[in-house]
Amino acid sequence: MHRKRIIILGSTGSIGQSAIAVMRKQIKDLKIVALSAHTNEEMLVEQAQEFDVETVALSGREPDSEEITHTGPEGLLKMIEETEADLVLNGISGSSGLLPSIAALTSGKDLALANKETIVMAGPLIKKIAADNKRVIIPVDSEHSAIFHLMRKVEKEDLAEIILTASGGAFRDAGLEELQYVTVKQALVHPTWSMGVKITIDCATMANKGLELIETNYLFDIPPEKIKVVVHPQSYVHSLIRTTEGSLYAQISRPDMRIPIQNAFTYPDLYESYMKHFDLMGKTLEFHEPDMKKYPMLEIAFRALEQKGSYPLAYNAANEVAVEAFVKGRIAFLDVPKVVDSILQNGWSRSPESIEEVQDIHKRVIREAGSTLKQYQG
Numbered sequence: 001m002h003r004k005r006i007i008i009l010g011s012t013g014s015i016g017q018s019a020i021a022v023m024r025k026q027i028k029d030l031k032i033v034a035l036s037a038h039t040n041e042e043m044l045v046e047q048a049q050e051f052d053v054e055t056v057a058l059s060g061r062e063p064d065s066e067e068i069t070h071t072g073p074e075g076l077l078k079m080i081e082e083t084e085a086d087l088v089l090n091g092i093s094g095s096s097g098l099l100p101s102i103a104a105l106t107s108g109k110d111l112a113l114a115n116k117e118t119i120v121m122a123g124p125l126i127k128k129i130a131a132d133n134k135r136v137i138i139p140v141d142s143e144h145s146a147i148f149h150l151m152r153k154v155e156k157e158d159l160a161e162i163i164l165t166a167s168g169g170a171f172r173d174a175g176l177e178e179l180q181y182v183t184v185k186q187a188l189v190h191p192t193w194s195m196g197v198k199i200t201i202d203c204a205t206m207a208n209k210g211l212e213l214i215e216t217n218y219l220f221d222i223p224p225e226k227i228k229v230v231v232h233p234q235s236y237v238h239s240l241i242r243t244t245e246g247s248l249y250a251q252i253s254r255p256d257m258r259i260p261i262q263n264a265f266t267y268p269d270l271y272e273s274y275m276k277h278f279d280l281m282g283k284t285l286e287f288h289e290p291d292m293k294k295y296p297m298l299e300i301a302f303r304a305l306e307q308k309g310s311y312p313l314a315y316n317a318a319n320e321v322a323v324e325a326f327v328k329g330r331i332a333f334l335d336v337p338k339v340v341d342s343i344l345q346n347g348w349s350r351s352p353e354s355i356e357e358v359q360d361i362h363k364r365v366i367r368e369a370g371s372t373l374k375q376y377q378g
């Protein structure tokens with residue numbers, strides 16, 4: 001029987017290590033054929049040895065060991081294109097995930113997509129590349145995985161609304177005035193999920209939900225007015241859909257990325273879970289309206305989506321620059337939305353028509369963000 005051959009990109013990160021944990025359970029129909037990391041060579045080599053993987057890319061620095069077969073960003077793309085595989089899991093963080101996603105699709109692999117930036121930066125173009133190459137994009141982001149699997153049971157014309165759930169991040173219970181002096185360390189304490197640095201800060205500002213709002217619009221062709229965001233502190237409900245006659249359908253499970261990763265690996269089938277099932281008994285599920293004053297990044301994302309053109313792309317790039325500046329202690333937490341909002345005033349109405357144009361606009365935002373940042377640095 002043909003085993004599904006899987007490439008794991010970003011295997012040393014939070015998503016990557018969850019994917020490795022799924023594979024450790026030795027689902028017999030799956031096999032890892034290639035792995036990648038950026039700088040963490042030690043963990044990468046350990047993973048390659050554990051799973052007997054011969055094709056290994058290190059994209060961010062010169063390797064020390066002979067196990068590394070591909071180096072640099074170009075080597076990473078070559079590895080994706082040349083390795084015979086059925087599915088690529090993209091667990092790379094940030095905008096660097098875009099070209100690897102394209103390399104996967106154009107070389108005939110399905111794409112299990114955790115790297116939401118791929119869709120936020122170039123959603124319509126990526127969907128066209130997938131369609132032209134007759135490939136499937138299987139969302140791994142827990143909310144989009146939930147919607148993707150719920151939508152398999154509902155006709156598109158029966159869909160009235162998508163409800164994205166948000167944990168509220170590190171400062172869910174803090175007042176607006178308390179946010180003024182919060183530190184990076186405090187912003188990195190997520191109440192329910194354990195994830196990489198960038199996405200954890202994005203949860204604290206709710207930029208993560210802003211990116212997911214854009215991702216939802218592009219992936220499922222749903223207009224912004226039919227997408228709602230609710231704060232759900234327990235993170236058990238990963239999203240909901242409402243059908244036209246008013247029923248709500250939810251996907252509920254523990255907050256554990258191994259679940260959407262396994263479902264993406266085994267798609268279109270659902271395999272029995274080796275994890276303990278979620279027990280409803282004694283659980284409370286709460287839902288609240290998000291406070292747009294406390295989470296301006298969410299309001300800016302709704303605006304960017306309505307403005308269309310390159311606004312979503314600019315939102316992502318500006319946020320990357322602002323988050324990096326916050327993490328490095330150059331700007332305050334509340335400056336992040338100010339920097340992004342200021343950059344979005346610059347006019348981004350043109351829709352990119354090619355991936356090269358996407359990259360040019362992304363670079364332009366980063367250049368402009370450099371000077372905007374100076375106004376906020378202490």
Ligand SMILES: NC(=O)c1ccc[n+]([C@@H]2O[C@H](COP(=O)([O-])OP(=O)(O)OC[C@H]3O[C@@H](n4cnc5c(N)ncnc54)[C@H](OP(=O)(O)O)[C@@H]3O)[C@@H](O)[C@H]2O)c1
Pocket residue numbers: 009010011012013014015016036037038039040041059060090091092093094096097114115116117140141142193194195196197198199257
């Ligand atoms: N973590 C979650 O639970 C979660 C949930 C939903 C969606 N996502 C999305 O999944 C993606 C990954 O998130 P994460 O939390 O797993 O991030 P992470 O823990 O920071 O891991 C990032 C991975 O990408 C590699 N990497 C970093 N920069 C790279 C570059 N320029 N080129 C190639 N590889 C690079 C890293 O390698 P090194 O280790 O060598 O630096 C690492 O393997 C993000 O887009 C995030 O929004 C994550």
